[in-house]
Amino acid sequence: xxxxxxxxxxxxxxxxxxxxxxxxxxxxxxxxxxxxxxxxxxxxxxxxxxxxxxxxxxxxxxxxxxxxxxxxxxxxxxxxxxxxxxxxxxxxxxxxxxxxxxxxxxxxxxxxxxxxxxxxxxxxxxxxxxxxxxxxxxxxxxxxxxxxxxxxxxxxxxxxxxxxxxxxxxxxxxxxxxxxxxxxxxxxxxxxxxxxxxxxxxxxxxxxxxxxxxxxxxxxxxxxxxxxxxxxxxxxxxxxxxxxxxxxxxxxxxxxxxxxxxxxxxxxxxxxxxxxxxxxxxxxxxxxxxxxxxxxxxxxxxxxxxxxxxxxxxxxxxxxxxxxxxxxxxxxxxxxxxxxxxxxxxxxxxxxxxxxxxxxxxxxxxxxxxxxxxxxxxxxxxxxxxxxxxxxxxxxxxxxxxxxxxxxxxxxxxxxxxxxxxxxxxxxxxxxxxxxxxxxxxxxxxxxxxxxxxxxxxxxxxxxxxxxxxxxxxxxxxxxxxxxxxxxxxxxxxxxxxxxxxxxxxxxxxxxxxxxxxxxxxxxxxxxxxxxxxxxxxxxxxxxxxxxxxxxxxx
Amino acid sequence: xxxxxxxxxxxxxxxxxxxxxxxxxxxxxxxxxxxxxxxxxxxxxxxxxxxxxxxxxxxxxxxxxxxxxxxxxxxxxxxxxxxxxxxxxxxxxxxxxxxxxxxxxxxxxxxxxxxxxxxxxxxxxxxxxxxxxxxxxxxxxxxxxxxxxxxxxxxxxxxxxxxxxxxxxxxxxxxxxxxxxxxxxxxxxxxxxxxxxxxxxxxxxxxxxxxxxxxxxxxxxxxxxxxxxxxxxxxxxxxxxxxxxxxxxxxxxxxxxxxxxxxxxxxxxxxxxxxxxxxxxxxxxxxxxxxxxxxxxxxxxxxxxxxxxxxxxxxxxxxxxxxxxxxxxxxxxxxxxxxxxxxxxxxxxx
Numbered sequence: 001x002x003x004x005x006x007x008x009x010x011x012x013x014x015x016x017x018x019x020x021x022x023x024x025x026x027x028x029x030x031x032x033x034x035x036x037x038x039x040x041x042x043x044x045x046x047x048x049x050x051x052x053x054x055x056x057x058x059x060x061x062x063x064x065x066x067x068x069x070x071x072x073x074x075x076x077x078x079x080x081x082x083x084x085x086x087x088x089x090x091x092x093x094x095x096x097x098x099x100x101x102x103x104x105x106x107x108x109x110x111x112x113x114x115x116x117x118x119x120x121x122x123x124x125x126x127x128x129x130x131x132x133x134x135x136x137x138x139x140x141x142x143x144x145x146x147x148x149x150x151x152x153x154x155x156x157x158x159x160x161x162x163x164x165x166x167x168x169x170x171x172x173x174x175x176x177x178x179x180x181x182x183x184x185x186x187x188x189x190x191x192x193x194x195x196x197x198x199x200x201x202x203x204x205x206x207x208x209x210x211x212x213x214x215x216x217x218x219x220x221x222x223x224x225x226x227x228x229x230x231x232x233x234x235x236x237x238x239x240x241x242x243x244x245x246x247x248x249x250x251x252x253x254x255x256x257x258x259x260x261x262x263x264x265x266x267x268x269x270x271x272x273x274x275x276x277x278x279x280x281x282x283x284x285x286x287x288x289x290x291x292x293x294x295x296x297x298x299x300x301x302x303x304x305x306x307x308x309x310x311x312x313x314x315x316x317x318x319x320x321x322x323x324x325x326x327x328x329x330x331x332x333x334x335x336x337x338x339x340x341x342x343x344x345x346x347x348x349x350x351x352x353x354x355x356x357x358x359x360x361x362x363x364x365x366x367x368x369x370x371x372x373x374x375x376x377x378x379x380x381x382x383x384x385x386x387x388x389x390x391x392x393x394x395x396x397x398x399x400x401x402x403x404x405x406x407x408x409x410x411x412x413x414x415x416x417x418x419x420x421x422x423x424x425x426x427x428x429x430x431x432x433x434x435x436x437x438x439x440x441x442x443x444x445x446x447x448x449x450x451x452x453x454x455x456x457x458x459x460x461x462x463x464x465x466x467x468x469x470x471x472x473x474x475x476x477x478x479x480x481x482x483x484x485x486x487x488x489x490x491x492x493x494x495x496x497x498x499x500x501x502x503x504x505x506x507x508x509x510x511x512x513x514x515x516x517x518x519x520x521x522x523x524x525x526x527x528x529x530x531x532x533x534x535x536x537x538x539x540x541x542x543x544x545x546x547x548x549x550x551x552x553x554x555x
Numbered sequence: 556x557x558x559x560x561x562x563x564x565x566x567x568x569x570x571x572x573x574x575x576x577x578x579x580x581x582x583x584x585x586x587x588x589x590x591x592x593x594x595x596x597x598x599x600x601x602x603x604x605x606x607x608x609x610x611x612x613x614x615x616x617x618x619x620x621x622x623x624x625x626x627x628x629x630x631x632x633x634x635x636x637x638x639x640x641x642x643x644x645x646x647x648x649x650x651x652x653x654x655x656x657x658x659x660x661x662x663x664x665x666x667x668x669x670x671x672x673x674x675x676x677x678x679x680x681x682x683x684x685x686x687x688x689x690x691x692x693x694x695x696x697x698x699x700x701x702x703x704x705x706x707x708x709x710x711x712x713x714x715x716x717x718x719x720x721x722x723x724x725x726x727x728x729x730x731x732x733x734x735x736x737x738x739x740x741x742x743x744x745x746x747x748x749x750x751x752x753x754x755x756x757x758x759x760x761x762x763x764x765x766x767x768x769x770x771x772x773x774x775x776x777x778x779x780x781x782x783x784x785x786x787x788x789x790x791x792x793x794x795x796x797x798x799x800x801x802x803x804x805x806x807x808x809x810x811x812x813x814x815x816x817x818x819x820x821x822x823x824x825x826x827x828x829x830x831x832x833x834x835x836x837x838x839x840x841x842x843x844x845x846x847x848x849x850x851x852x853x854x855x856x857x858x859x860x861x862x863x864x865x866x867x868x869x870x871x872x873x874x875x876x877x878x879x880x881x882x883x884x885x886x887x888x889x890x891x892x893x894x895x896x897x898x899x900x901x902x903x904x905x
Binding site: 453455456458459460461462463464465466469473474477478 | 605606607631632633634635636637638639641642643645646647648649658659662663706707710
């Protein structure tokens with residue numbers, strides 16, 4: 001790849017990243033929508049938002065939820081990681097793939113599942129009431145929101161804590177044991193400090209995701225009038241009767257201003273945690289710690305967590321999709337039906353939504369991976385300020401929750417004349433998805449690129465091939481399987497995405513995720529459960545392919 | 556005419572200087588070994604010649620074409636037309652041996668039949684004619700190394716660079732490969748740069764050795780020159796097996812320094828530039844040290860500390876005036892008082 005080509009790609013990426021945010025910044029300082037007449041520069045929007053009691057309540061709730069879910073997710077995730085990786089837990093091999101399930105199911109769909117399972121007339125609630133005479137919980141409360149948010153984010157901690165523990169060889173612990181330290185002392189002075197960077201990193205990640213929460217508070221807190229930042233933004237859409245773009249822009253700036261430092265902090269933590277890699281000892285010959293009689297309580301804890309966060313909500317939701325109605329006194333045998341799925345066919349927008357979701361995830365996902373690969377190649381093995389610049393730039397979309405990025409991109413398509421015709425096509429959705437998941441996708445692609453020894457590429461150059469020729473002959477063929485895996489993961493990610501499409505929803509750009517948000521608002525529960533079930537099925541399909549693909553690679 | 560000319564090349568990694576001004580002149584058809592410890596900058600120099608590192612100063616000329624001149628010329632690696640054998644071999648695992656070797660010709664747009672003929676010829680010359688359709692992972696380490704060499708030779712570059720190509724082979728294979736690589740480079744009439752940290756390897760393969768330390772060239776010359784007249788303590792100590800010990804200079808006359816070691820007086824070649832009364836370091840090759848029966852000129856009394864039998868010889872450790880010296884003999888030594896003879900032509904004082 002020649003230098004101008006690299007710079008061109010990096011510059012184009014930077015434009016795509018910065019343009020939406022710049023537009024938001026400009027919009028926040030205007031008196032009305034940027035495309036309106038007689039718009040002038042004014043700090044009014046900031047004054048309005050910062051004097052709005054709802055804004056401060058939403059901010060406070062977001063902070064409380066973030067802290068609460070971090071306090072739940074980190075210890076639970078760390079304990080589960082220890083049990084799976086380092087203890088002789090029975091059945092660990094079978095249960096471990098399920099541990100990540102909450103990450104793969106859309107949190108909006110999961111929220112519906114919670115309502116249908118544990119809501120005031122939920123399937124589990126009624127069942128419990130029949131046994132003890134009353135429902136001992138109220139799902140629509142801040143406590144429950146925090147608990148659910150915390151428990152559904154356990155996998156984010158688990159994934160980092162378990163890989164850190166896996167890389168930690170028993171030899172460093174044995175070395176401590178041999179100097180006379182007891183097992184508990186070893187855990188406290190050796191094992192824990194060595195995975196501390198991973199725990200700290202995941203704590204910041206979960207805290208940050210707390211500010212991004214949209215689906216859970218929309219479904220579980222909104223009925224009580226409890227707002228968080230993202231739902232406050234969503235509610236602002238029509239607060240003044242006309243689209244109050246300037247107010248939304250201010251909230252976007254607030255959220256990005258909170259998220260950006262956290263993203264930078266994560267990056268810093270990741271860099272320092274790499275330092276520990278070299279001193280991790282020899283992994284591989286790990287001895288598992290016998291936990292004896294704690295085996296069964298531990299197993300019960302894990303099964304309870306799985307049942308509460310995944311199995312019951314998903315099962316209830318899918319079950320509900322095949323029932324004509326649900327409520328007190330409903331008779332099961334008479335209620336089983338396929339009617340809800342048949343009804344979908346009557347609404348062209350819903351059918352389009354399903355088709356579009358599949359297209360964006362499959363074809364679009366492949367294009368996105370291609371684009372991520374191109375951008376990654378542009379900075380691959382290039383010691384230059386441009387490469388560092390791109391490195392930091394891709395953190396920016398990471399700091400924009402989907403709903404915000406969707407909004408900002410919607411404005412870009414509204415603002416830039418030659419983009420206007422594409423606004424109501426799938427291209428706008430694809431562009432928004434690609435940008436929102438850019439940091440994630442590029443990490444997937446780059447992690448396989450970094451596995452190629454630099455020698456292999458240098459050898460190509462020495463043989464007389466240009467950078468582009470080397471990319472085609474050496475780099476790309478060697479990461480082919482990595483790209484394939486990235487595509488399947490991006491497929492699942494795009495299928496479950498819901499918030500990014502909310503503001504881009506228009507005839508022609510429907511996707512299941514944004515349809516779910518709008519259908520839920522109209523109270524069309526039957527449609528919501530049917531669409532959710534289809535969404536879950538698509539995610540499962542993607543994960544199934546991924547599993548087969550990985551098996552084939554290893555076998 | 557110099558085939559390769561490196562002049563005052565500096566390379567920095569971040570703020571850390573790795574090469575601090577190295578110059579090398581290499582004649583057509585000559586093989587030079589860049590010898591040094593890890594971190595001496597030898598691999599960096601090779602990579603700078605290949606175009607894989609960007610010097611911050613200096614010029615590099617291959618043949619009569621300047622490929623690097625700081626600030627004005629920087630020819631990319633693919634246009635330097637040289638061959639490089641990587642330490643890891645860097646064979647592309649997803650391509651067959653024939654594809655690996657043929658790639659340089661392919662990017663030079665050679666027609667398929669001619670390409671195939673040339674690949675087969677070079678594979679034949681490295682003794683791998685049968686293996687063209689295999690993948691690198693199906694070959695042994697030694698075979699992979701020959702494929703890497705074939706890939707570097709196939710387009711007849713005038714200059715071939717080898718980065719520790721033998722370090723991944725086991726000891727026996729390494730000895731064979733060393734002789735064989737020298738033969739094949741000479742057969743093709745190429746100019747070669749060979750990086751190694753092993754002085755025996757360097758002496759065995761190269762016409763000339765450039766000894767590097769701390770990013771600078773310490774000494775350069777034929778293997779014989781380096782071995783027999785090192786000009787610094789580092790060069791003397793790096794080559795061969797040595798006894799190093801401390802002496803006090805008593806008198807300096809011409810090139811000779813008379814020194815005191817304990818009660819005894821020995822004479823060595825003075826390279827120290829020091830004055831009488833100062834302490835200096837003495838170096839002698841272990842094989843030059845002789846165990847003798849009685850006192851005499853250039854002899855010092857020694858007490859036998861311990862002896863080890865290693866098959867071809869006995870290795871002894873002596874105590875000489877509080878310092879330990881090694882010496883070899885072909886037979887066992889009695890537990891008695893001994894003397895060591897340090898011939899003055901082979902003792903250097905630094």
